Amino acid sequence: MTTRNLDALFEPRSIALIGASNHEGSVGAVLARNLLETGFQGPVMAVNPHAASIRSTLAYPSIADLPIAPDLAVIAIPAAGVPDLIAELGARGCRAAVVISAGFDAGEHGLRQKLLDAARPHLLRIVGPNCLGFISPGRGVNASFAQLTPAAGGLALVSQSGAITTAALDWAAPRGFGFSHVVSLGDQADVDFGDMLDYLALDPRTHAILLYVESIHDARKFMTAGRIAARSKPVVVIKAGRGAAGARAAFSHTGALAGSDAVYDAAFRRAGMLRVTGLRELFDAVATLTAGLRIEGERLAILTNGGGAGVMAADALEAAGGRLATISEAGRKRLAAVLPPTAGLGNPIDIIGDAQPDRYRAALEVLLEEPEADAVLVMNCPTAVADSTAAARAVVETVAGRSRPVLSCWLGDPSAAEGRRVLAAAGIPAHETPEEAVLAFQHLAAHRASQRQLLRAPSAGAPQADKAAARALVEAAMATGRDRLTDPEARALLAAYAIPVIESREAPTPKAAGAVAEALGGPVALKILSPDISHKSDIGGVMLGLTGAAAVEAAAAHMLESIGAQKPEARLEGFIVEAMAVRPRAEELIVGLTQDAVFGPVVLFGRGGIAVELEADRAVGLAPLDEVLADDLIGRTRVAKRLAGYRDRPPADRAALGRVLTALSQLAIDLPEVAELDINPLLADADGVLALDARVRLAKPGPASRPAIGPYPEGLDRQMVVQGIAMTVRPIRPQDAPRLTEMVAKSSAEDVRLRFRAGLHGLPDSWAERLAHIDYDREMALVAELPDGAIAGVARLAADPEALRAEFALMVRSDWSGRGLGSQLLGALLDYAAGRGLKEMWGDTDRDNARMLGLAEAAGFKRAAGDDPSRIRMTRAFP
Template sequence: MSVRNLNFLFRPKSVAVIGATEREKAVGTIVMRNLMQGGFSGPIMPINPKQQAVAGVLAYPDVDSLPVVPDLGVICGPADEVPQQIERLGARGTRAAIIMTGGLSTTPGLNGRSLHANMMDAARRHGMRVLGSDSLGLMVPAVGLNASYAHQSALPGRLAFVSQSGALCNAVLDWARPKGIGFSHFISLGESADVDFGDLLDYLGSDPSTRAILLYIESIRQRRNFMSAARAAARNKPVLAIKAGRRAEGAKAAASHTGALAGTDAVYDAALRRAGMLRVYDLDEMFTAVETLSRSKPTRATKLAVLTNGGGIGVMAVDELIEIGGELAELSPATIEKLNTALPSWSRSNPVQIGNADGDRYIKALDVLLEAEEVDSVLIMHAPTALTSASEIAEQVIKSVKAHRANVMTCWVGQEQVGPARRLLREAGIPTFETPGAAVHAFMHLVNYRRNQDMLMETPASALADFTPETANARLVVETALATGNTILSEPEAKAILTAYGIPTVETHIARTPAEASRLASEIGGAVALKILSADIAHKSDVGGVMLNLPGPFEVEKAANLMLEKVAGKMPEAQIQGFTVQRMARRPGAQEIIIGVTTDPIFGPVIMFGQGGVAVEVINDSAIGLPPLNMTLARELVFRTRVSKLLLGYRDRPAADLDAICLSLMKISQLIIDIPEIVELDINPLFADAEGVLALDARIRITATAFGPDRMAIRPYPKSLEETLLLTDGREVLVRPIRPEDEPSHHVFVSKQTPEDIRFRFFGLVGELPHSEMARLTQIDYDREMAFIAVLHDDGVEGETLGVVRTVSDPDNERAEFAVMVRSDLKGSGLGRKLMMKMIDYCRARGTGQIVGQILTDNTRMLKFVESLGFKRLRYVEGDIIEVALDLRATMGPQAEAT
């Protein structure tokens, strides 16, 4: 992933077209026509050895004959010539190319390798960026660049559209132009040989001309790069995605319930949600959503009030709202009384139906609703009547909305009579829609987008702070199984791992024969459960391999013999190791839930939660999340299921212990981080009630293949970077990466700085940092950023924060910008030096080119300090700010005394 040289792709000063021609309907003909008609101001140089001119422009026989070095090369020629043309362009100094030719991956080239491989070898030698192959091209209307063979051009605008489908690009252009929708960038990825979603999200996420980013995704290749780039871009602007291929059937042969339920589409959905993006399902919805997000103010609105002059359209809106999971505001007695006073007649409930109302009556009702505490947002609806003016009502609504600075949506139903009114609302920046369904879906876009953004910015408390798993015990179970060639753990082995991670389980014993099962039942006493023990049987209930409530030893032996007969009849090839015997768990009223793990081929390990039991696939009530999890993310995962409503309690059943459920999800998340050999896991059923959770059955599949930390789509907390250090006064401090739950202590840390230190750090006097900014500082993407904090460490207990150093790397890892801050009363303790040295060592280890920073010129102490570490002064950024840099590829300078 890199943004290196992408400026040559999107802002070239000159373009060469290899394969330019005047042959009718040829790609090279259309590309030249589009470039010439687009208004590009730089040289456009066609390359064709057989023609003197193309499209009225002097042609050149080859790249070497070009009068100037082209910033961008567009290759439309035969596939077998592409690697050679890339080599020639690179040698000439070109730094970006678009490959419109297809078939490179499947066509053999030199040395038995594909043309694709040879092309990329040449590109890498010269530092060239390649868009394609098999790309439709790109457009940047603001600079007149239409380097594509699309059938029409894009209008200028502030939306960036990126697609893996060239056909869809043409469809979007055809769809958007009549609607007046314009684009800052319009990009066809093609086969993504080099430039991929991650690169473009990084580039477009920081592009000031782009207001929102729209993606059409068929597949993702680099999970970590995609997730890091998407999360970074989504912090800056709305990112919306259509994911194609939602009905993949690849999970049918899965060996576990989780594998069967965690289909490709569910995992993509979880990834897009975790990245802070908004998923949509068609083009209409995509462009409606981006318009809504761009015109609406940031809000946490979830409860909607509907104000309408027609009961029918109001009911239609409410029906659709409830159907798609929205929440209708329940009007308080105080609000109802105010509406009674303001209106001669109305429906006395939400939706607020006010009859043949003019603008004055609309405004009286709207003012009450906008001031009601129980109402988060208002949908204003109007159907045309002979007694009122749609435009006059729209004008009144506009005045009221501006006066209240409120978030509202409007729906003027109809066409001819309400068209001018909708135009007035749109020009005033108020979202307006033609149908009740479209308006309600737009409201839910706001709700879902804010919810996904919250997943980026939440600051949860870590319930695992006081929990230390017995990782060594769990690893021993896995290593022992692998040593004997087993990849499916027995039920007792799986439960031993769960026990090591603090998840309560039912004590389970192994019996090799029916007689031994009878003896164990006698020792246990009371009713027992008997299960077949076989690594070949994924779902024991399906083959008669589970017997419950067996009252005594005689019944157990009889059941065991019968079980062997049933299993032999249904799965004669299964190797039977014996039986498991366990005391019947008596938890009246407990809900059966499932927690599982499977390994997605794209996004790596994912966690599933849902309603459990033998009919788990039939019920199909589950939600997927990406690890790592914290309490907030775990709770969000739980509440995306229907069973969550049962877990909250109903009638005489008390609520289940939701904290225990969420803690179990976090522990499983930690387990798969710590033990990468685990590729599949089921806890089903997991009993959940007011007393907590209890695992009745468990299944774990492992592999001997070594998986590194990159298998995770989101880099987990890097615990290995924790280090205990001594200050000059003898105090012990723990230096570790920052965590989201550090926000409260970080507020305290900043509050203890002197005004001068605050000015030096933030380049101005600031008060208390808002939650959004502090969350941004404490919840970081460890794949791109790092922040080490120093906390007092006394007998294993962490105390207050004493200092912090952070770096933010560019996508190429060439430069990392640093900032360091030590509590004002600790200057001279040596902490600042220790933090900086830790960060320097970290950046050097991950291959960062240089560390840079900006320092106020009157911060002489800091300037002297960093110079003692080898930093050099580079330039003045502004009059009172100087940039310093440490080249990590060179030797470090002399070390000065500790500050």
């Protein structure tokens, strides 16, 4: 993961074009035109051994003949010659190249690998091959064969497809969108989405990032960089191939999701990105997200002068899963006082077709103060008795200075066009149809939800598990060459992770099964025991509600005969007999896990039972999960409404469900050999949960078994004593956010100023959540925890994408300052940094922070000038 030398790509001082041509219509000619006529201020050096000049500039026969070493090379020659050319460029001092050429096979000894091998010794970065190129309008660089150079602006577009890139530019130009960078990644031999997200997250010219994704090669890199980028600016993504994962025969229902579009959905959501379906929606979404609107909930108030238009908007909102705001009684009275008797005072609020600007103004003032309305959609249908443009101006005047988000929909064209222009100029998103306006509101709501997932602070971790017993069970099964667990083994695995399972016993023969049933008493379930049969009910391998030894024995004998005829090759090892679970008000659910080929372990939740495929009510999330993410996973299904209780059914124990999901998440990380697992059904009611049946498939772990999001780093805890008080130093957890707030509250104003350089009277909750919820792949924060659970100090570092240098910061609670805690915390952080292989740690502090300066010098840091003259930079190198 690196942004090294990408400055040579986006901020080059000189450019070489290899393959430049005067042949009209050729790629080399288009590249030359774009590079020479876009306004780049440095030299553009054309390389062509058969031409004296390219357009109006001198051409050079070879790289060796160039008068200076280029920062950036743009290459459009046959693929076979590119690796040698890259080696020559690297030796000359070139630091980045865009390879337009196609035809690089991906074999171990193919041209693609030769290309990378040639670049590696020189740390030369490669965009492509097989790409359109890139454009940085603000720098006057068009190193592409696109048909136009877009205007400069705040959007960055990163795409795998050159065709989609040119279509997006063509679509955006007449609509006034400008770009900071446009990058076509092509085959992503080197520079990929993760690299670009890392670079663009810190690029001051980029205010929003647009992605067109066909596939992800390095999920951990993508998720780490994406989560960091999405915290600072909107990231909107189109993922092609929504139906590309066709159906396949799977051992488990969860396994059938591996590689599916649902997993990409879960990944984008977890990364804080907003997913859209097409180019128009892509640009509409980014326009909405960059308009400065921030909503606090998902309830929309609709104000319209046309009842039908309001109904269309309400229908679109319901279809999208949104909610109409409930207008308070006080609000209805205020509306009644300013609207005609024929107006509709519900939601949508219909102010009638003859509504003049004053009526819009009066009604909107009421809605902007309604406590249940998280946003207001104002609509206008053109009529002969009212001026649409004047109504738009009234909306602009009313909204000015208000914080409540307002969207608009001025239907019609051309009579509504000027009104939309007036609204858009005032920063109010203006749409042409009710569906577009509602979709914009849903974009705001979805983006808010994904951002909250990035920052929310859960209250507890996954339940404790007997990991040793679980591993022994899995290894014993794999040692015998089996790729699945038996029914009893699967139950034992679940029990090791504290997942409640129903009592069951094995019986080798029908007679033994009858004896077990008699011993259990009451009605029982009889199931076939076979390592070769996964879905037992499909072939009559499950019989329920049997009572007494005779009935069970007869059923078992029939089951043997029937299954033997259907599956003569299957090994029938006996039966499982279990007491019937009598929980008439329980919901049947399915939970499971699988190892996705791209994103690693994935957890599923949904409506279960034998009709699970027909219901298709399920949601997936990436491991690791905590209870907050688990609860969100439950809430994204339709069955969540049933779990909330209805009629005579009390609410199910949702916390118990969350514990099952977090347990499965932990199991997937602890035991990557578990390739697929289904619990179906999992009963859930007010008394808790109970697993009735489980299937587990095993496989040797592969690269895809690594979680796309780094889990909590265990094994870093250490004990220390400060002035006789025992403390635990450990990595920070998301649930530490309230403790950070408490630590800052117990610190002096001067200590807070020195740490945060802001006039804070306390740590805002949003700051605390952000500081506590880190990406362990890139960041680390070690907290010193007192015996009462309070935090006495925090030492943190944030590494650069190359994981070579890291910035550090340290804060100790004021009442613990000067007692030796800071030096011990800093020492623990230095040990961690050295163990990670970092080459340097650095930090800036105020010149008057004598205590921090002395602490750092005692730890081996050297003083240097910082970027800010009022601060001193402290650096320490590692051997």
